[in-house]
Amino acid sequence: DADVTQTPRNRITKTGKRIMLECSQTKGHDRMYWYRQDPGLGLRLIYYSFDVKDINKGEISDGYSVSRQAQAKFSLSLESAIPNQTALYFCATSVSGAGGELFFGEGSRLTVL
């Protein structure tokens, strides 16, 4: 089983619908992240959390919200999906400290029609 698991892996939805992407990890890491990847733009940070009570906005948080339900679970919500939120979404984890490696999930491909 993967250390960082994302569900669903693929989702097609319509404009205006509420969508939740879920992430769970078995690595025991405190830090969790949600990234968005678009062709030619690289990975961009949506939200990050250093522990259950610490949640921070990234560079592109507008239109998104998150919930850290437990150390191992970090969910991303799109309250009212729009077509330009069509992208590949990645959850990642890390340990604290300098130069820490990010461990990514397999990704969730979201299409908003």
Next chain:
Amino acid sequence: KNQVEQSPQSLIILEGKNCTLQCNYTVSPFSNLRWYKQDTGRGPVSLTIMTFSENTKSNGRYTATLDADTKQSSLHITASQLSDSASYICVVPPLWYAGGTSYGKLTFGQGTILTVHP
């Protein structure tokens, strides 16, 4: 603004050939630079990390170099294999990040898409 620029954007080579991918950064102060490999449809996986004091580091057929003076890093792949086909992403955090204050300031390059043909 901290930036990470990778070149080329894409590269096609024949199996068995060597290739070199480039990463130029303006992130300052500098702490380290990490190369990730991302297979199609998968999440990125770390290949290697270069710290300020390191010039060269190898991981099997992958060799990374760092020139902190010119703010350039390269990833050299020797004797390419079909499985090397992937996107290679360069990531640089700022020095103050090294204190663990925030992962939110990682700067990602846009990646180089490598295709290895038989």
